[in-house]
Amino acid sequence: MKRNDLLNEFSTLFFPEVCVVCGEELLSSEESLCLGCMYKLPRTHNYREKNHAVERLMAGRIPFERIASFCVYTKGGVMPPLIHQLKYHQRQEIGLLLGRLFGEDLLGSEFLDPVEIIVPVPLHPRKEKQRGYNQACLIAQGLSQATGLPLAVDNLIRVVYNPTQTTRIRTQRWENVRGIFRVTNPDAFAYKHLLLVDDVITTGSTLEACGIALGHCLGVKVSIATLGEVC
Numbered sequence: 001m002k003r004n005d006l007l008n009e010f011s012t013l014f015f016p017e018v019c020v021v022c023g024e025e026l027l028s029s030e031e032s033l034c035l036g037c038m039y040k041l042p043r044t045h046n047y048r049e050k051n052h053a054v055e056r057l058m059a060g061r062i063p064f065e066r067i068a069s070f071c072v073y074t075k076g077g078v079m080p081p082l083i084h085q086l087k088y089h090q091r092q093e094i095g096l097l098l099g100r101l102f103g104e105d106l107l108g109s110e111f112l113d114p115v116e117i118i119v120p121v122p123l124h125p126r127k128e129k130q131r132g133y134n135q136a137c138l139i140a141q142g143l144s145q146a147t148g149l150p151l152a153v154d155n156l157i158r159v160v161y162n163p164t165q166t167t168r169i170r171t172q173r174w175e176n177v178r179g180i181f182r183v184t185n186p187d188a189f190a191y192k193h194l195l196l197v198d199d200v201i202t203t204g205s206t207l208e209a210c211g212i213a214l215g216h217c218l219g220v221k222v223s224i225a226t227l228g229e230v231c
């Protein structure tokens, strides 16, 4: 047994891994989530539907092909502790796991079929350095592992650090989201169907801002996938 394995065995003896949601001790076959909580994930399956809540939320704001969210994000539900641990407690494996589960759902669907490249919503480099990783990138990696689709993580970049958020009227908000993101090499995305990936959709302003930037790529098509939806 290697030293690291020995240390792992030792630490799980005294600090057993527990489910992020319910706190129950995990079986060795389980990862971050116990099977019970995994079954309780409030999946929307809205990738099979048209005119659902998030589609209505984004309609008319940017051109997009399809939009889907993996789960409903409700207070007291399964999703908030997962997203919280992913974003603020260094639990990168949660992003990979949920991305993979979402990808397995989407596999073989009409939603995924035309998609060619997965593009995570970027963080500003300063923010990514602070956190140590980009959670949307981990979700995108999980999606990529499940679907075999390639990732593009460097082409869409965030150039504005912290825009003031959005309880404004539509025109002001539009001004507010313009220019936050930029595509460094528009040719690489020209005539491609992209799947833009984020953690949770609430107002949709971040995705709108990304959509505006991606709109500068000739003939590009954009679909959107988020882990959670608050609407």
Ligand SMILES: [Zn+2]
Pocket: 019, 020, 021, 022, 023, 024, 033, 034, 035, 036, 037, 038
């Ligand atoms: Zn659990």
